[in-house]
Amino acid sequence: MTTSSAPGKVYLFGEHAVVYGEPAVPCAIERRARVSVEPRDDHRVRVESDDLTLDGFTVEWGGPADEHHDVDVPSNLVEAATGYVDEALSQARDAIGDPEAGFDVTIESDIPLGGGLGSSAAVVVAAIDAAVRASGETIEPEELADRAYQAESTVQGGEASRADTYCSAMGGAVRVEGDDTRPIEAPELPLVIGYDGGAGDTGELVAGVRALKEEYGFAADTVETIGDLTREGEQLLAAADPDGDPGPVLLEELGDLMDFNHGLLSALGVSSRSLDRMVWTAREADATGAKLTGAGGGGCIVALDEGQATRRALEYSPGCDQTFRAELATEGVRAEE
Numbered sequence: 001m002t003t004s005s006a007p008g009k010v011y012l013f014g015e016h017a018v019v020y021g022e023p024a025v026p027c028a029i030e031r032r033a034r035v036s037v038e039p040r041d042d043h044r045v046r047v048e049s050d051d052l053t054l055d056g057f058t059v060e061w062g063g064p065a066d067e068h069h070d071v072d073v074p075s076n077l078v079e080a081a082t083g084y085v086d087e088a089l090s091q092a093r094d095a096i097g098d099p100e101a102g103f104d105v106t107i108e109s110d111i112p113l114g115g116g117l118g119s120s121a122a123v124v125v126a127a128i129d130a131a132v133r134a135s136g137e138t139i140e141p142e143e144l145a146d147r148a149y150q151a152e153s154t155v156q157g158g159e160a161s162r163a164d165t166y167c168s169a170m171g172g173a174v175r176v177e178g179d180d181t182r183p184i185e186a187p188e189l190p191l192v193i194g195y196d197g198g199a200g201d202t203g204e205l206v207a208g209v210r211a212l213k214e215e216y217g218f219a220a221d222t223v224e225t226i227g228d229l230t231r232e233g234e235q236l237l238a239a240a241d242p243d244g245d246p247g248p249v250l251l252e253e254l255g256d257l258m259d260f261n262h263g264l265l266s267a268l269g270v271s272s273r274s275l276d277r278m279v280w281t282a283r284e285a286d287a288t289g290a291k292l293t294g295a296g297g298g299g300c301i302v303a304l305d306e307g308q309a310t311r312r313a314l315e316y317s318p319g320c321d322q323t324f325r326a327e328l329a330t331e332g333v334r335a336e337e
C-alpha cells in the first residue's frame with residue numbers, strides 16, 4: 001500500500017475571479033486527504049471512501065473504458081462521487097505510461113466535502129501522487145499540480161482555475177493568476193473556520209457567475225474589483241515579516257479586505273444565508289474580517305481572530321455546525337507511512 005496526503009485550503013482572496021484570469025491567494029491548511037493505492041493485476045479500479053456523499057460505499061468498475069459502475073444509485077450521483085478519482089487515476093496512468101493500469105484506492109479525509117476547503121483538489125493531488133509512487137515512479141510537485149489541474153478541469157467541464165490544485169500540491173500560501181502559479185511568503189495568520197454543515201455545487205456556482213458577468217457590465221466590474229483587492233492583499237502580505245507575528249494593524253487591514261471580498265462575492269450571488277450569518281457572527285465577535293471561502297452556496301467561512309471570541313460565538317451560532325482553528329500547512333503533498 002502506498003499512501004500520500006495533501007492539504008485542503010482557504011482562499012484569503014480571489015475565488016471565482018481567478019477563473020477569469022484575476023489573481024487569487026489561497027493558503028493551505030492542516031486538514032488533509034490521505035489516499036492509499038495498491039496496483040492491481042487486472043485493469044479494474046476499486047475505490048473505498050467513508051466520506052462520500054453517497055454515505056459510505058464501495059464501488060468497483062473497470063477503468064476508463066468501462067461505463068458501468070457496480071453500485072445501486074443514480075448515475076449522476078455516482079459520477080459526482082467518482083469523477084475526480086477517475087480523472088486522477090487517468091492522469092496517473094498517463095504519467096506512468098500504462099493506459100490500462102488498475103488500482104485499489106482507499107480515501108480518508110479530514111476535509112468536509114464540497115465545503116470550500118478544497119476537498120476535491122486534495123483528493124486528486126494525493127491520488128495521483130500515491131498511484132504514481134505505487135507504480136514505482138516519482139512525480140515532481142509542479143507536474144503533479146499540473147496533472148491535478150487537468151483532472152479537476154475535465155470534471156468541472158473546463159471551468160477550473162489552477163488555484164486549489166497548485167496550493168494543495170505545494171502547500172503554504174500561493175498566488176495564482178491564469179497559468180502563472182507561485183508560492184508566496186506569508187506570516188502564520190490566526191484563521192478561524194466556520195462550517196455550516198452544507199455544501200455548494202462548484203460547477204453550478206461558477207456557471208452562475210459567468211452568466212451574470214455576461215449579462216451585466218457591473219458583474220464584470222465586480223470580478224475586476226476582486227482582482228484589485230487581491231493585489232492589495234498580496235502587497236500587505238509581501239510587506240509583512242513571514243516569520244513574525246502578523247500584529248494587530250496587519251490583521252485589521254487584511255480583515256477589511258476580506259470583508260470587502262465577501263461583499264463582492266455576495267453581489268455575484270454566491271453567498272447564502274448561513275454563510276452570511278456566520279460571517280456576521282464572526283465580525284460581531286472579535287474577528288478583524290470574515291468571508292466565505294471557495295465556491296460558496298454553503299460550506300465554510302474563514303475569519304481572522306487571534307483570540308477565542310470568534311470560535312466561541314460561532315459555536316453558539318445556530319447556523320454553524322462546526323468551528324475550528326486552521327493552521328497553515330507549510331507542506332503540500334507528502335508521502336505517508
Ligand SMILES: Nc1ncnc2c1ncn2[C@@H]1O[C@H](COP(=O)(O)OP(=O)(O)O)[C@@H](O)[C@H]1O
Nearest residue numbers: 049051080081107109113114115116118119120
Ligand atoms: N473523502 C473523499 N472521498 C472521495 N471523494 C471525495 C472526498 N472528498 C471530496 N471528494 C470528491 O470531491 C467532490 C467535492 O469537491 P468540490 O465540489 O470541488 O468541493 P470542495 O469545495 O470541497 O473543493 C466530491 O463530490 C467528491 O467527488
Ligand SMILES: C[C@@](O)(CCOP(=O)(O)O)CC(=O)O
Nearest residue numbers: 015016116118160161294295
Ligand atoms: C470558485 C473557484 O474559484 C474555487 C472553488 O473552490 P472549492 O472547489 O469550493 O474549494 C473555482 C476554481 O478556482 O476552480
